[in-house]
Amino acid sequence: MHDEMKEVLISEETLQEKIKELGAQLSNEYQDRFPLVVGVLKGALPFMADLIKKMDIHLEIDLMAVSSYGASTVSSGEVKIIKDLDTSLEGRDIIIVEDIIDSGLTLSYLVQLFKHRKANSVKIVTLLDKPTGRKVDIKPDLTGFTVPDAFVVGYGLDYVERYRNLPYIGVLKPEVYEK
Ligand SMILES: O=P(O)(O)OC[C@H]1O[C@H](OP(=O)(O)OP(=O)(O)O)[C@H](O)[C@@H]1O
Ligand code: HPA
Numbered sequence: 001m002h003d004e005m006k007e008v009l010i011s012e013e014t015l016q017e018k019i020k021e022l023g024a025q026l027s028n029e030y031q032d033r034f035p036l037v038v039g040v041l042k043g044a045l046p047f048m049a050d051l052i053k054k055m056d057i058h059l060e061i062d063l064m065a066v067s068s069y070g071a072s073t074v075s076s077g078e079v080k081i082i083k084d085l086d087t088s089l090e091g092r093d094i095i096i097v098e099d100i101i102d103s104g105l106t107l108s109y110l111v112q113l114f115k116h117r118k119a120n121s122v123k124i125v126t127l128l129d130k131p132t133g134r135k136v137d138i139k140p141d142l143t144g145f146t147v148p149d150a151f152v153v154g155y156g157l158d159y160v161e162r163y164r165n166l167p168y169i170g171v172l173k174p175e176v177y178e179k
Contacts, residue, residue, distance in 0.1 A: 023052075025142065035059050036093065038085065045164075051097060062087045064083060066106055094123065096111070101138065103134060128146075128152065130148075132148070154167070
């Protein structure tokens with residue numbers, strides 16, 4: 001797996017340091033508010049698992065699965081709900097946890113949906129932001145790292161379902177896409 005990587009963009013150690021900072025920031029901000037932390041599957045799974053362990057407050061978690069990429073590296077533009085939340089959002093303070101904002105289509109869809117479901121507040125926390133990919137105007141409230149205009153994999157992010165289990169973020173060698 002590691003020999004298929006052109007470069008490591010963000011090491012495991014750097015990721016973990018940043019997640020500790022983000023967790024501390026969120027703990028401060030949401031003290032006594034019992035937020036609902038919503039992970040967007042599948043990509044956000046490793047980030048969410050590590051982030052909530054760095055949040056030293058009472059919180060609730062729920063998971064939603066959506067997909068807009070299918071087997072491609074280009075967004076289809078259509079967001080499909082594969083698994084919905086189990087929790088009512090009415091009056092809740094929501095923290096959406098994402099692995100990456102690229103075109104912004106997934107998150108703009110979710111923010112609208114959660115407001116429609118009468119959430120009290122909706123905050124976006126993303127591990128990675130790729131501003132060059134943006135198709136809709138949406139900005140995260142908290143970002144781990146800004147990444148360049150390249151297709152990145154690892155730590156939740158996949159290429160055709162592979163590489164999600166890498167502990168770092170990297171860029172694949174071009175020949176991997178030609179297989
Ligand atoms: O800003 P966007 O262009 O919408 O891209 C971001 C979304 O794309 C990826 O999910 P994907 O649809 O590939 O599903 P996955 O998390 O199961 O891999 C990623 O996990 C984000 O949810
Ligand atoms: O760069 C990316 N890598 C993996 N999945 C993604 N989904 C949106 N952008 C990306």
